[in-house]
Amino acid sequence: MMMRTIRILGVLCFTAVALNNVEAAKRPELSGVLAISSGDAVFMLDPTTGSVRDVETGPVGFLFPAPAGVLFAPDLIHGNTTVIDVRHGRVSGVLPGVTLPRFGPWNDRYLIVAGALTIVSYPERAPIFRMEGDFKRPWQVEIGRPMGGSLLILERDPNGADGSVISAVDLGSREVVGRRGFEEDLLRFTIVSEVGLMAVADATKGVIRLLDPATFLDVAELVVDGGVADVISLTGKKDLFAVGSAAKVFHWHLKSTDEGLTAEADEAVEIPGAGVRMVLSRAGDALAVVTDKGHVVVIDPKRAEVIGSWDTGATPRDLVWFDLSQRGPVLPSWSDGGGGGPEEVDLSSGTK
Numbered sequence: 259m260m261m262r263t264i265r266i267l268g269v270l271c272f273t274a275v276a277l278n279n280v281e282a283a284k285r286p287e288l289s290g291v292l293a294i295s296s297g298d299a300v301f302m303l304d305p306t307t308g309s310v311r312d313v314e315t316g317p318v319g320f321l322f323p324a325p326a327g328v329l330f331a332p333d334l335i336h337g338n339t340t341v342i343d344v345r346h347g348r349v350s351g352v353l354p355g356v357t358l359p360r361f362g363p364w365n366d367r368y369l370i371v372a373g374a375l376t377i378v379s380y381p382e383r384a385p386i387f388r389m390e391g392d393f394k395r396p397w398q399v400e401i402g403r404p405m406g407g408s409l410l411i412l413e414r415d416p417n418g419a420d421g422s423v424i425s426a427v428d429l430g431s432r433e434v435v436g437r438r439g440f441e442e443d444l445l446r447f448t449i450v451s452e453v454g455l456m457a458v459a460d461a462t463k464g465v466i467r468l469l470d471p472a473t474f475l476d477v478a479e480l481v482v483d484g485g486v487a488d489v490i491s492l493t494g495k496k497d498l499f500a501v502g503s504a505a506k507v508f509h510w511h512l513k514s515t516d517e518g519l520t521a522e523a524d525e526a527v528e529i530p531g532a533g534v535r536m537v538l539s540r541a542g543d544a545l546a547v548v549t550d551k552g553h554v555v556v557i558d559p560k561r562a563e564v565i566g567s568w569d570t571g572a573t574p575r576d577l578v579w580f581d582l583s584q585r586g587p588v589l590p591s592w593s594d595g596g597g598g599g600p601e602e603v604d605l606s607s608g609t610k
Contacts, residue, residue, distance in 0.1 A: 271548065276550060281582030285558055285565055286543040291344055291580040293329055294548055295321050296572035300331050300340075303346055303581075305546075305556055311347045312572075315340040321578045324380070325365040329578075332356045344580055362401025366587035370394040371411055375427060380587060389432050393425065394470075398446060408435065410447070410456075418443035418461060424474050438474035450491040451500055453512045453519065457498055459486040466500055470517070478519050482508055488535050492559060493542035501533020501547055507557060527562050529555045535577040546578040553608055 288305035293319040295301075303310050316333035318340070323329055327345040332338075339357040343350040359368035359380070367386060370376045371393050377386040395413040413423040422444040426436035442462035449456055449471060455469040459481075464485035468478045484504030491498050496512045498521075509524040531549030538545060544565070545557045552573055556566035 266568070281481070285561075286539060286541065287555060288544060288566060289412050290537070290540060292537075292546055292554055293321055293323075293342075293344070293578050293580055294552070294554065294570060294572055295319060295331065295575045296552065296570075298595055299572070300329070301572050302342075302344060303568055303570065308566075308568055310568065310570055311514060312360070313340075313342055313347065313349050314367070315342070319575050320358070321576045322360065322370070323578050324359060324586075325359060325584045327580075327582050328586075329580060330357055330359055332358055332486065345582060356416055358396075360399050360401055364525055365584065366446055371399050382484070387432075389427075390504075391427075391434070395423075397422075398511050400447075401573055402449075410449075412444060412447055412458075414444060420495075424458075424469075426460060426471075426474075436472065436474060441521050446485070446488045446490075448491045448498075450496065452494065452496045453514050455512070455519075457489050457491060459489045459500065459502075461485065461487070464502070466498070476599055478521070480510060484532075490536045490538060490545070493538065497559060499536060499545060501529075503532045505529055505531055505533075506550075507533065507536075507545070507547060509559070509562065525562055527564065528555055529553070529564075530567070534574050537577050537579040539579055540581040540583070546579055548574045550574070 285433040292303040292305055293300055298314060298316055299312045300315050301310055301312045308579055317335045318331045318333060321329060321331055329342040329344050331340040331342060334356060335544060338350055339353040341351045358370055361368045367377055367379050373393060375389040375391050379386055393411055395415055396411055398412040399408045399413045409427040409429055411425045421508055422440045424438055425434055428435045442460050445459040445461045447456055447458040455468040458467045458469060460467050464482060466480040466486055466489055468477055468479055482502050484501050484502050486500050486502040489500045500508045500509045506526040506528055508526050511522045513520045529549060530553045531551045532548050534550055536547050540588050547555045552570040554568045554570060555564055558565045
């Protein structure tokens with residue numbers, strides 16, 4: 259009788275282990291490095307091992323990932339830019355001046371928005387193209403093809419004063435094709451491409467504003483308990499996530515119907531503090547949040563569950579999920595065509 263009981267328990271234990279292995283196999287792989295700017299340092303967290311290391315950079319706000327394991331950390335106070343070798347967790351150099359590179363889909367050139375719009379080669383840092391503009395307070399810049407090859411620019415004052423401006427620039431025609439000013443303080447935005455809308459975190463109203471990305475006109479609003487600090491959407495999905503003062507990650511499923519847009523709220527995921535920034539993994543199947551106290555939480559958005567949590571002890575300014583697998587350029591694509599030069603670069607090209 260005792261032997262029979264032991265055998266049954268053994269089968270049950272084996273079954274439980276097998277089920278756990280199946281569940282684990284379905285969870286997203288936590289590859290890459292999470293980088294957090296805080297104080298005079300950048301903290302780098304390996305979500306696979308949980309190890310944290312930091313490098314001194316001077317006072318840093320936004321972080322700018324570059325191909326081949328490079329991270330730019332501009333110091334606006336002292337007017338220089340620390341270049342970090344993320345793979346080895348060390349400073350590889352300091353550049354004079356403030357460098358704010360946005361790479362988008364390219365790895366042989368980057369874009370800078372600072373008054374004008376400039377395309378610069380990488381790693382040579384040679385000017386390719388300059389478009390005069392009036393982008394005085396760039397806060398968030400997104401490069402991609404959600405609206406036929408346009409660049410979206412959100413301008414706001416760091417203190418949240420004097421309202422906000424959203425602009426769209428067509429990289430093919432090199433013209434501003436849309437622009438709208440807002441009295442409210444807009445913090446972040448994301449494109450929910452599956453429903454063709456732009457979701458914007460409105461700090462003044464404490465809501466997510468859903469805008470038509472062609473006109474920037476309001477379509478609907480989603481109320482966020484405790485206000486909203488950041489908003490993000492899953493790649494190729496109709497899911498929208500938001501964080502704010504409440505210690506939760508909010509989740510909605512958006513759907514376009516004949517009657518209009520519907521937003522079904524899913525169960526919120528609790529986190530240890532107010533959410534400051536959110537980022538997606540390279541595969542778009544894991545969501546990382548950093549709180550005001552420096553906790554980094556990784557969430558499986560499909561299961562609405564926390565799959566990793568660490569305390570960096572750093573008050574965060576920015577968070578990026580760094581993809582170490584992206585290769586750097588061997589030779590700029592504009593230099594191997596046997597003629598022409600940088601001025602003939604097709605800026606609307608989505609891939610190399």
